[in-house]
Amino acid sequence: MEQQQPGRLGRNFALLLAGNLVSVLGSSVYLIVVVLYLKDRTGSAAILGLYNFIALLPPVLLGPFAGALVDRWPRRNTLVISDVVRGVLMLLLASIALLPSGIRIAHILVFTAAGGIAHAFFLPAVPAIIPEIVPQSSLKRANSLRAGGSQVSNLAGNAIGGAVYAVVGFVPVLVINGVSFLLSALQESWIRTPAQPAVAREGAWLKLVVGQTVAGLRYILRRRGLRAMLLANSALYLLSPPLLLVLPFVVEDVLQLPTAFVGFYFAIMLAGGISAYALWAYLPLTGRGDRRVLIGSFFCLAAAVLIAGLWLDPWVLALTLLVCGGSIASVNLVIVTSVQRLVPQVRRARVFALMESAGALSAPFAYAFAGVIIDILLQDVRLVFFLSAAVVVLVAAVTLCSSGLRRMLQ
Numbered sequence: 001m002e003q004q005q006p007g008r009l010g011r012n013f014a015l016l017l018a019g020n021l022v023s024v025l026g027s028s029v030y031l032i033v034v035v036l037y038l039k040d041r042t043g044s045a046a047i048l049g050l051y052n053f054i055a056l057l058p059p060v061l062l063g064p065f066a067g068a069l070v071d072r073w074p075r076r077n078t079l080v081i082s083d084v085v086r087g088v089l090m091l092l093l094a095s096i097a098l099l100p101s102g103i104r105i106a107h108i109l110v111f112t113a114a115g116g117i118a119h120a121f122f123l124p125a126v127p128a129i130i131p132e133i134v135p136q137s138s139l140k141r142a143n144s145l146r147a148g149g150s151q152v153s154n155l156a157g158n159a160i161g162g163a164v165y166a167v168v169g170f171v172p173v174l175v176i177n178g179v180s181f182l183l184s185a186l187q188e189s190w191i192r193t194p195a196q197p198a199v200a201r202e203g204a205w206l207k208l209v210v211g212q213t214v215a216g217l218r219y220i221l222r223r224r225g226l227r228a229m230l231l232a233n234s235a236l237y238l239l240s241p242p243l244l245l246v247l248p249f250v251v252e253d254v255l256q257l258p259t260a261f262v263g264f265y266f267a268i269m270l271a272g273g274i275s276a277y278a279l280w281a282y283l284p285l286t287g288r289g290d291r292r293v294l295i296g297s298f299f300c301l302a303a304a305v306l307i308a309g310l311w312l313d314p315w316v317l318a319l320t321l322l323v324c325g326g327s328i329a330s331v332n333l334v335i336v337t338s339v340q341r342l343v344p345q346v347r348r349a350r351v352f353a354l355m356e357s358a359g360a361l362s363a364p365f366a367y368a369f370a371g372v373i374i375d376i377l378l379q380d381v382r383l384v385f386f387l388s389a390a391v392v393v394l395v396a397a398v399t400l401c402s403s404g405l406r407r408m409l410q
Helices: 010-042 045-070 075-097 105-133 136-168 170-189 205-221 224-254 260-281 288-310 314-342 345-376 382-401 403-409
Strands: none
Touching (some): 136 170, 136 260, 224 288, 224 382
């Protein structure tokens, strides 16, 4: 591995970042296009829901076990293989679409599930490999650049996805997405990492993987600081569904704005995250500073949601969503960087996978309950904002009182 001066990110991180930006851009365009394609083909919201369910399910179910395996494998190879598999799947789907029989909805769902399995291994491998290729003093900047770049790619993909579909159709987008994954894999293959510590391999393979997954869960539960971070991470997943579901009702029914403004407000929230990542990329904070950022971001998030409920105005909503996006990004950055710094290399992927799965598992339930609550409270949508703010304040208070988190960050 190349020797790097403190503060410099180096060639290896540049390769990881470039590959990530290319694949995220291709994927974000694809996600918009496949939703439009399914809507045109079926006109069914149930099919769209089934597609999203199938896309999200493999990382949730396989995440903890994938993390245990990633801790046993060279992480660069995991990234490369995951991207190659997803690239080949996209190109195969495009080939099927060119056959006389054409592409069927079942093909899209099956290939989506297969791609989700590969994605389950990719998710924990990315944050786990970063501490291996950048100095510890540069972790926050590296995470900020990667996450901010991903949000920029998502924003660009969401913006151009509809136009791309209207101009070139579905099949060319499959090819573009497949090629983007393969280009990402090529760039990742040039990354050089230090030798990974050996992990014991005796015993039955399945039993060993399950045992290591359980050991990773115990590792989190026995450390108060990690438990507090797990709660904070899950809170973000619980908060997002009610805000996302209530936003169309606020925009169209309360503020009487055109439907296009729903996408505009989503973009503002994304821009808030991009701005926060850009700020933290060049503002050094460690220890007590990280704890202040974590707690302060939760209270800023609660204040923004509360103000949005108290003062339903187009400009106020835009400003509060900008703050929400920045606060969520700041919480995520502190959690990711702290885990990278403090969790041993041989456990790192498992911890990331377990935290991601716990949060992602809470999201479907949050959507279900939020939908019912919004239907009940639709006469006064302010109550949705007030309840969401109360949940954030509660989590912030628990985080503030966590002595384990205080010791962990110091």
